[in-house]
Amino acid sequence: MIAQSLKMALKSILSNKLRSFLTMLGIIIGVVSLVVLVSLVNGATASITDSINALGNNMLNVTISDDHNHPVKLSALSEFTEDSLFDNIAPSTGSTMTAASAYEEENVQITGTTASYLGILGLTLESGRFLMKPDLDNHSNVAVINSDFASEIMGRKDVVGESVRLNGRKFLIIGVLKENENSSSTAAGNTYAAYIPYTSLIRLSENTSNDITSFCLSVNGNDMDAAEARLENILLDRFEQDEDAFSIFNQSAVAEAMNSVTGTLALLLGGIAGISLLVGGIGIMNIMLVSVTERTREIGIRKAVGAGHGMIMLQFLIEALTVSLLGCLIGIAISWIAIEGINIMGDVDYSLSAEVVLLSITFSIGIGVVFGLYPANKAAKKNPIEALRYH
Numbered sequence: 001m002i003a004q005s006l007k008m009a010l011k012s013i014l015s016n017k018l019r020s021f022l023t024m025l026g027i028i029i030g031v032v033s034l035v036v037l038v039s040l041v042n043g044a045t046a047s048i049t050d051s052i053n054a055l056g057n058n059m060l061n062v063t064i065s066d067d068h069n070h071p072v073k074l075s076a077l078s079e080f081t082e083d084s085l086f087d088n089i090a091p092s093t094g095s096t097m098t099a100a101s102a103y104e105e106e107n108v109q110i111t112g113t114t115a116s117y118l119g120i121l122g123l124t125l126e127s128g129r130f131l132m133k134p135d136l137d138n139h140s141n142v143a144v145i146n147s148d149f150a151s152e153i154m155g156r157k158d159v160v161g162e163s164v165r166l167n168g169r170k171f172l173i174i175g176v177l178k179e180n181e182n183s184s185s186t187a188a189g190n191t192y193a194a195y196i197p198y199t200s201l202i203r204l205s206e207n208t209s210n211d212i213t214s215f216c217l218s219v220n221g222n223d224m225d226a227a228e229a230r231l232e233n234i235l236l237d238r239f240e241q242d243e244d245a246f247s248i249f250n251q252s253a254v255a256e257a258m259n260s261v262t263g264t265l266a267l268l269l270g271g272i273a274g275i276s277l278l279v280g281g282i283g284i285m286n287i288m289l290v291s292v293t294e295r296t297r298e299i300g301i302r303k304a305v306g307a308g309h310g311m312i313m314l315q316f317l318i319e320a321l322t323v324s325l326l327g328c329l330i331g332i333a334i335s336w337i338a339i340e341g342i343n344i345m346g347d348v349d350y351s352l353s354a355e356v357v358l359l360s361i362t363f364s365i366g367i368g369v370v371f372g373l374y375p376a377n378k379a380a381k382k383n384p385i386e387a388l389r390y391h
Contacts, residue, residue: 006318012291013323023287024327026280027367031331031360034273035352036338038266043350045262058219059120060231061092061249064212068239071211074114074136074198080217080234085227087218090117091198094214095205099194100165103155108192110166112201112208120218128160128175136197144175148191164194167204171196224250270356274363280327281367288320288375299382313380320372321365328364332357 013020064072077089090113099108111117118130126147135142143164150157154164154173163170171194201208219227228250239245292299299312332352339350 006322008315008319010322012319013326019287020323023283023323024330026283027277027324027327027364028331028334030273030276030280031328031364032335032338033276034270034360035332035335035356037269037273038356039335039339039353040342040350041262041266041269042353042356043348045259045266058222058224059216059251060219060224060228061214061216061251062231062235062246063214063249064246066239066242066245067211068242068245070238072215073210074212077212077215080231083230083234085220085223085230087220088116088120089215089217090114090120091212091215092117093198093201093208093212095201095207097167097204099149099153099192101154104153106153106192108149108153108166108194110201110204111193111195112198113195114198117195117216120216124178126176126178127158128173130175131195131197136199139199139203140197141169141171141200142174142196143171144177144195145173146177146193147179149194150176153192166194166196169204277363277367281324281371284320284323284368285371285375288316288372289378291319292316292375292379295379296382299379300386303382309380313376316376316379317369317372320375321368324364324368325361328361332360
């Protein structure tokens with residue numbers, strides 16, 4: 001019976017192709033809006049989350065504004081990692097300088113740090129090595145640069161062993177980071193980054209001294225809140241309980257906040273697209289009511305030969321459901337084409353979200369049933385004698 005009803009529904013849809021397409025149009029637009037918008041938000045969320053995680057999701061950044069005559073010295077940094085909650089620590093003082101090579105001259109974000117910085121931020125070397133303890137002890141003029149620095153300022157990637165001038169002082173390049181590596185400097189908007197020994201930055205920048213005002217720590221385990229609370233207590237004890245003397249930046253809090261914002265955005269866009277689907281459902285109900293009126297005599301004949309209330313109702317309900325699902329499938333196909341087009345034109349890598357596709361199918365089924373019930377029930381309630389008399 002269901003197969004026969006489905007066959008009749010398809011025949012009815014195909015007999016009025018333009019009207020059927022216009023009926024589906026609301027569902028198609030709603031599904032495309034839902035699938036494309038939410039898939040793009042999910043893709044952007046994944047990209048942003050990866051960028052934040054690449055900056056070090058288990059990292060705490062500390063900025064000191066008033067040391068209350070208890071400055072943090074480079075030699076004393078290891079005292080913070082005596083607590084089991086913390087793993088590694090490194091200064092992360094930054095300064096913008098001019099980098100000049102025989103090829104190009106540009107402003108570069110310089111970070112004065114130590115060997116531990118590589119592991120804390122999860123950076124990866126393409127070639128060469130990172131900073132080592134002898135580099136700090138000897139105040140060596142050595143630098144590790146990122147991929148953009150090597151390509152754009154030095155002119156090529158393989159530059160380990162060559163020299164570059166930072167604020168007029170010659171530095172030996174000892175390492176190059178992998179392409180698209182994220183760091184605090186590149187996240188701030190400067191694509192050119194270099195890392196030099198903290199002791200060398202003291203000599204290079206007038207704003208840097210032996211008193212460290214910025215450093216980062218990696219946390220053992222995933223309890224970032226406990227680590228942040230412990231670090232706050234340590235710093236309060238050091239700086240006379242002055243909460244304004246320092247600030248702690250919890251990297252994981254940024255990821256959580258971003259996930260919350262993008263989740264709300266996806267829900268909002270999904271709600272807007274859902275309204276389009278409801279409008280499409282109203283269109284289905286409207287056309288189904290017209291169809292019931294046009295096929296009144298057919299309903300009368302079917303009832304006269306023994307079709308019951310349930311059979312008539314099922315026929316029209318399946319027809320409404322078929323229109324809704326066909327519109328949904330067309331919408332999903334258009335969404336896939338749209339996302340692939342965006343990937344090609346924007347050089348990005350968004351994908352069709354399986355969860356959103358499943359949601360759109362489920363929602364379309366629900367719309368087909370809900371907005372098809374009234375017309376189907378109206379058809380099933382028609383008096384067979386009056387229906388046979390209808391012209």
